[in-house]
Amino acid sequence: MSWTRIVAMTRKEVLQIGRDPRSLLIILVIPLVQLFIFGYAVNLDVKHVPLCIYDRDGTQASQDFLKHFQATDYFNIVRVSDSYSDVVRNIDHGVCSVAVVVPSQFAEDLHSSGQASVQAILDASDSNSATIGMGYAQAIVQSYSSEIQVAWQEERGLGAGAPNITFEPRTWFNEDLESMADLVPGVVAMVMAVVGAFLTSLTIAREWERGTMEQLISTPVGKLEIQIGKLFPYFVIGIADTAICSGTAVLWFGVPFRGSWVVLFGCSMLFLLVVLSLGYFISVTAKSQLGACQMALLATFLPTFLLSGFIFPIDQMPVVVQWITAVLPARYYVSILRNVFLKGTEVRLLAGDIMALAAIAVVLVVLATRSFKKRLA
Amino acid sequence: MKIFETFERIRQMIKKEFIQTLRDPHTRWLLFGPALIQMVVFGYAATMEIKHVSLAVLDQDNTQESRELISHFSASRYFHIAKYATRRDELRTGIDRGDFLLAVEIDSGFAQRLRDGEGATVQVIVDSSNSNTALVALGYLSQVGANFAQTYQIDRMQRIAPQLVSFVPRVDLEARPWFNEGLLSEWYFVPGVLGNLMLILIMNLTAFAVVREREIGTLEQVMVTPIRRWEFILGKTVPFFLIGCFDATMLTLVGTLWFGVPLRGHIAVLAIGVMVFLLAALGLGLLLSTLAATQQQAMITAFFFTMPMTSLSGFGTPISSMPPFFQKLSYFNPLRHVVLILRSIFLKGVGLDVLWPDMLLMAGFAIFMLSVSVLRFRKSIE
Numbered sequence A: 001m002s003w004t005r006i007v008a009m010t011r012k013e014v015l016q017i018g019r020d021p022r023s024l025l026i027i028l029v030i031p032l033v034q035l036f037i038f039g040y041a042v043n044l045d046v047k048h049v050p051l052c053i054y055d056r057d058g059t060q061a062s063q064d065f066l067k068h069f070q071a072t073d074y075f076n077i078v079r080v081s082d083s084y085s086d087v088v089r090n091i092d093h094g095v096c097s098v099a100v101v102v103p104s105q106f107a108e109d110l111h112s113s114g115q116a117s118v119q120a121i122l123d124a125s126d127s128n129s130a131t132i133g134m135g136y137a138q139a140i141v142q143s144y145s146s147e148i149q150v151a152w153q154e155e156r157g158l159g160a161g162a163p164n165i166t167f168e169p170r171t172w173f174n175e176d177l178e179s180m181a182d183l184v185p186g187v188v189a190m191v192m193a194v195v196g197a198f199l200t201s202l203t204i205a206r207e208w209e210r211g212t213m214e215q216l217i218s219t220p221v222g223k224l225e226i227q228i229g230k231l232f233p234y235f236v237i238g239i240a241d242t243a244i245c246s247g248t249a250v251l252w253f254g255v256p257f258r259g260s261w262v263v264l265f266g267c268s269m270l271f272l273l274v275v276l277s278l279g280y281f282i283s284v285t286a287k288s289q290l291g292a293c294q295m296a297l298l299a300t301f302l303p304t305f306l307l308s309g310f311i312f313p314i315d316q317m318p319v320v321v322q323w324i325t326a327v328l329p330a331r332y333y334v335s336i337l338r339n340v341f342l343k344g345t346e347v348r349l350l351a352g353d354i355m356a357l358a359a360i361a362v363v364l365v366v367l368a369t370r371s372f373k374k375r376l377a
Numbered sequence B: 001m002k003i004f005e006t007f008e009r010i011r012q013m014i015k016k017e018f019i020q021t022l023r024d025p026h027t028r029w030l031l032f033g034p035a036l037i038q039m040v041v042f043g044y045a046a047t048m049e050i051k052h053v054s055l056a057v058l059d060q061d062n063t064q065e066s067r068e069l070i071s072h073f074s075a076s077r078y079f080h081i082a083k084y085a086t087r088r089d090e091l092r093t094g095i096d097r098g099d100f101l102l103a104v105e106i107d108s109g110f111a112q113r114l115r116d117g118e119g120a121t122v123q124v125i126v127d128s129s130n131s132n133t134a135l136v137a138l139g140y141l142s143q144v145g146a147n148f149a150q151t152y153q154i155d156r157m158q159r160i161a162p163q164l165v166s167f168v169p170r171v172d173l174e175a176r177p178w179f180n181e182g183l184l185s186e187w188y189f190v191p192g193v194l195g196n197l198m199l200i201l202i203m204n205l206t207a208f209a210v211v212r213e214r215e216i217g218t219l220e221q222v223m224v225t226p227i228r229r230w231e232f233i234l235g236k237t238v239p240f241f242l243i244g245c246f247d248a249t250m251l252t253l254v255g256t257l258w259f260g261v262p263l264r265g266h267i268a269v270l271a272i273g274v275m276v277f278l279l280a281a282l283g284l285g286l287l288l289s290t291l292a293a294t295q296q297q298a299m300i301t302a303f304f305f306t307m308p309m310t311s312l313s314g315f316g317t318p319i320s321s322m323p324p325f326f327q328k329l330s331y332f333n334p335l336r337h338v339v340l341i342l343r344s345i346f347l348k349g350v351g352l353d354v355l356w357p358d359m360l361l362m363a364g365f366a367i368f369m370l371s372v373s374v375l376r377f378r379k380s381i382e
Helices: A003-018 A021-041 A060-070 A084-092 A106-112 A127-155 A179-210 A212-217 A223-251 A261-286 A289-306 A319-325 A329-343 A347-371 B002-022 B025-045 B064-075 B088-097 B110-115 B131-160 B162-167 B185-216 B218-224 B229-258 B267-291 B295-311 B324-332 B334-348 B352-380
Strands: A049-055 A075-081 A098-102 A115-123 A165-172 B053-059 B079-085 B102-106 B120-127 B170-178
Touching: A003 A021, A003 A223, A021 A179, A021 A223, A021 B295, A049 A060, A049 A084, A049 A127, A060 A075, A060 A098, A060 A106, A060 A127, A075 A084, A075 A127, A084 A098, A084 A115, A098 A127, A106 A115, A115 A127, A127 B131, A127 B170, A127 B185, A179 A212, A179 A223, A179 A261, A179 A289, A179 A329, A179 B131, A179 B185, A179 B295, A223 A261, A223 A347, A261 A289, A261 A329, A261 A347, A289 A329, A289 B025, A289 B185, A289 B295, A319 B025, A329 A347, B002 B025, B002 B185, B002 B229, B025 B185, B025 B229, B053 B064, B053 B088, B053 B131, B064 B079, B064 B102, B064 B110, B064 B131, B079 B088, B088 B102, B088 B120, B110 B120, B120 B131, B131 B162, B185 B218, B185 B229, B185 B267, B185 B295, B185 B334, B229 B267, B229 B352, B267 B295, B267 B334, B267 B352, B334 B352
Parallel strands: A049 A075, A049 A098, A115 B170, A165 B120, B053 B079, B053 B102
Antiparallel strands: A098 A115, B102 B120
């Protein structure tokens, strides 16, 4: 191991990255673009669901009932239909995703038997929004129901108000239920995984593809020196991306940061070590840039996006998939980040996640080092 | 005669491209393997549904009413009670450690306030470090609350005026989820994944195929042959178009046969939609290849485009909850149209009479992309 050779290798790699300033710029801008999309455009909360109403009854009671749908910002009445076929057409065309149909006997039913039911047709081709929309509709109907009950009782002098129970929720860690705040850790992890594994996965494959690997092999540089020298610049870029992401999230979007910066950067370095080694390993095995890039996508981006608990909660997945997530470094990293940002958890409680990440790091570093052979073909 | 020569040159080019792409087993696998794996993983892992929320309860009232409320929680299929706490700090540490998501604390006096006809409040702590899950859990909570209130009310009426119980006015909601009656997430995600995978695969393959020739230097060799530029472009894109069609068929089969997603629309409409979209993806790939000198550049640039396209396609989050500006912007995103088209054909079973505006916009995008990239491409190889 020679310090000079490592520095020379790093210098070569830095020069090569520097020759392509556009790519470098994109790498540094990608996290910002992602943050801005998640901050301003994408919203996991379902609100302003486009609603179509069809009042077959047309009485005071049915009008009162439908007013309740006007008053919330969960629904947005986009259409007032006058026939059932119009309702069907609107749902088919995707004009509205929920349609509320008040039956023609509504007021009379309520008056005579006390029981009335309304129909909600949901476009469940978006099952998530449909489920949430159904919940909203149910809540509105229930609140209307209890309102008329109270009025009915008071009319008859049957006493004291509604036996309401209200839940007083205190939301911890992310008080305003901003989806931004819990997405930030995921965005950081995703960007790091991509930067780390994508970029490095190409470096060795490119040398093989262009034939410069032969030149490199003929020099006295050792394989460990190649590895360290090649990975170091990307390590720095990864750290810069972490800083850009977290800085923007906290300063621009006001995401709370309750933990310690030392833990954040310490764990980020550990995670970077994992993804860099993974990328290195892939590039050594793939030997073509297209192959390396596809493999890296499959091995890092996808699990980080899907299986890390970033968007889809792990405890709701099938058990087998939950086991698979146990070997995914991104899962532990996202969990650590979420704790550091929102909960400010003590390091002691994070020990399990950190240990798991460190163990994966050791395995991958060894694997990457051993896979590279300084030999032709 | 000229036409024949042109045809022959394109044929040779396509042949070369197929040989090159299918030559080594590694690349062959890359054409189908990753797409297949992603489809399966997505189908199983991507679920926004929250089926069970773990909960802790602390009952400081210990009355029949409070126990009744708790039994409403244990009876609900959304909740499972992970802990019956006896002290307050157990709730706090449990939430901190992530043992449960929700902690319900029933204060003493709960039953008394209910009997007095005042509204009773119940304290709830929610771990909202995942805001979506927290929101859904709060929704379930209010359903349980409303349910409890309803039962309690009926019980009370039973006691004070049993003859009137059946006349208490009450409105029920009869919810009918159309197109996906079981509200299954797979049905929702599979068509969208299909569109996303097609975009990434075809765009990257096309961009890489051209850029690789440029990077290795074989592009110059091709250019000194009598082949014309547009013939070259056609020869480069046709193989990937065919590969795209093959992959789309494969993924459709996996979606319908493995995940049981119904294909209710006409298969011809599906084919048209997929093909128009493939043209758009090819156009984007060609455009990328004119923007990049090396494969690394091509990949980074592709990534730069695909991430926002995916996020803004309505694939995972509804377009109607985006701000108006982004809703309008998404009209320029071919992925938005194809996701909608695929979902509509698979689940709703609608045809061209409903889908024509999206098809047209997508076709317009494809034509625009292809012409821009062909123009740029011709310049870039001169």
